[in-house]
Structures are given as C-alpha cells and as structure tokens.
Amino acid sequence: SYVLTQPPSVSVAPGKTARITCGGNNIGSKSVHWYQQKPGQAPVLVIYYDSDRPSGIPERFSGSNSGNTATLTISRVEAGDEADYYCQVWDSSSDHPVVFGGGTKLTVL
Amino acid sequence: EVQLVQSGAEVKKPGESLKISCKGSGYSFTSYWIGWVRQMPGKGLEWMGIIYPGDSDTRYSPSFQGQVTISADKSISTAYLQWSSLKASDTAMYYCARLISTSDSGEFDYWGQGTLVTVSS
Numbered sequence: 451s452y453v454l455t456q457p458p459s460v461s462v463a464p465g466k467t468a469r470i471t472c473g474g475n476n477i478g479s480k481s482v483h484w485y486q487q488k489p490g491q492a493p494v495l496v497i498y499y500d501s502d503r504p505s506g507i508p509e510r511f512s513g514s515n516s517g518n519t520a521t522l523t524i525s526r527v528e529a530g531d532e533a534d535y536y537c538q539v540w541d542s543s544s545d546h547p548v549v550f551g552g553g554t555k556l557t558v559l
Numbered sequence: 560e561v562q563l564v565q566s567g568a569e570v571k572k573p574g575e576s577l578k579i580s581c582k583g584s585g586y587s588f589t590s591y592w593i594g595w596v597r598q599m600p601g602k603g604l605e606w607m608g609i610i611y612p613g614d615s616d617t618r619y620s621p622s623f624q625g626q627v628t629i630s631a632d633k634s635i636s637t638a639y640l641q642w643s644s645l646k647a648s649d650t651a652m653y654y655c656a657r658l659i660s661t662s663d664s665g666e667f668d669y670w671g672q673g674t675l676v677t678v679s680s
Contacts (some may be wrong), residue, residue, distance in 0.1 A: 492670040546621055
C-alpha cells in the first residue's frame with residue numbers, strides 16, 4: 451500500500467516561513483491535500499489539489515508537489531499556526547484509496 | 560451550510576457493542592462519500608473506511624476490515640460506525656468527514672466534531 455512520510459516536527463520563529471514535507475513514491479503524479487489540526491479540534495482542510503486553498507484559508511498557506519515530495523509552505527508564520535499538519539492522497543489504484551501521512555507538529559518558537 | 564454532527568461521547572466496557580452516528584445537513588447526503596477516521600490519544604489520523612450513502616457502497620481500510628461496520632441511513636442523512644465487541648485499544652476519538660471525490664482524487668472538506676469513545680473495565 452502507498453506510504454506517506456512526514457517529519458515528526460518542524461520549528462519556526464514567528465514571521466518566518468515554515469515548510470512541511472510529505473514524501474511518497476512518485477507523489478508528484480497524485481493530488482495531495484493538507485489538513486491542520488489544533489489541539490482539541492477536528493482537522494481542517496487547508497490545501498487541496500496540491501496548491502488550492504479552500505475559502506477562508508489565508509494566502510499565507512500554499513502548497514507544491516513534484517517528484518517524490520509535496521510541500522506545505524506557511525509564510526509569515528503566526529503563533530496561531532501552531533498545530534499538527536497532515537498530508538493525504540487518494541490512491542486510485544487501490545481498493546483502499548485514502549492514505550494519510552503520519553503528521554507533523556509545527557512549533558512556533 | 561454544510562454540517563456533520565456526531566453523537567456524544569461514550570464510555571463502554573470491553574466486550575460491549577457500540578454504534579456512533581454522524582448526521583449530515585446542508586447538502587445532498589446521498590451524493591457524497593462519508594469517511595470515518597480514528598485518532599488514538601496523542602497519535603495521528605487513521606483512515607478507517609468510507610461509505611457512499613446513495614447506494615451504501617463501502618470500502619474499508621485493511622487495518623479495520625472485520626473490526627468495525629460502517630453503514631448509513633439515507634432517509635435520515637446519517638452514517639454510522641459500529642463495533643460488536645469493543646476492546647480497550649478502541650479508545651480513541653472518531654471523526655466523520657465528507658469526501659469530495661473524482662476519478663483520481665479525494666479530499667475531506669467538512670469534518671464532524673468528533674466522538675470520544677472510552678473503553679475501560
């Protein structure tokens with residue numbers, strides 16, 4: 451089955467840029483979606499189809515996907531961005547199509 | 560406004576059965592897949608399965624096949640997740656979420672608030 455690999459943690463100072471990666475075999479051929487989960491809350495979709503933002507998500511959130519790595523980029527990081535972030539793909543070649551990455555804890559220093 | 564409202568927290572004993580629910584509103588319930596996602600304490604998101612309420616087509620993650628049953632009652636726009644015999648290791652938060660799917664992709668755009676299931680003797 452398809453496997454997505456994320457770093458367990460990323461730290462960034464306020465105002466700087468955070469980059470969270472999601473690795474997978476030829477992930478560039480798939481659409482990647484990203485979720486933000488703050489403590490005690492349900493996940494929220496922040497990026498879909500690699501780089502599209504749902505309504506209400508700040509422009510500071512962006513995404514890219516190429517080769518074996520997808521990246522969620524958060525510019526001008528704020529304290530309120532501190533959360534767990536999960537990538538997800540749809541493996542259309544499988545009967546079990548939903549795959550989540552292990553999650554990355556973003557800490558704002 | 561799209562909403563998914565889940566049933567309340569449950570405390571059960573090992574071996575007991577349980578059925579939790581997820582009621583959709585604000586959209587055509589029969590036109591979108593609903594997924595269930597487990598989150599064990601302090602851990603990540605795990606996909607359990609999805610159901611298409613329009614025809615009850617259901618897919619399970621191999622990790623959960625045979626361990627749970629996913630169903631839906633389209634007449635009341637509600638999806639269910641049930642266990643016949645709970646184990647302590649089923650203690651977790653369970654989320655339902657609406658799946659937007661095409662032939663080559665799918666993402667969860669709306670999520671329920673979660674149902675905390677605690678299994679303890």
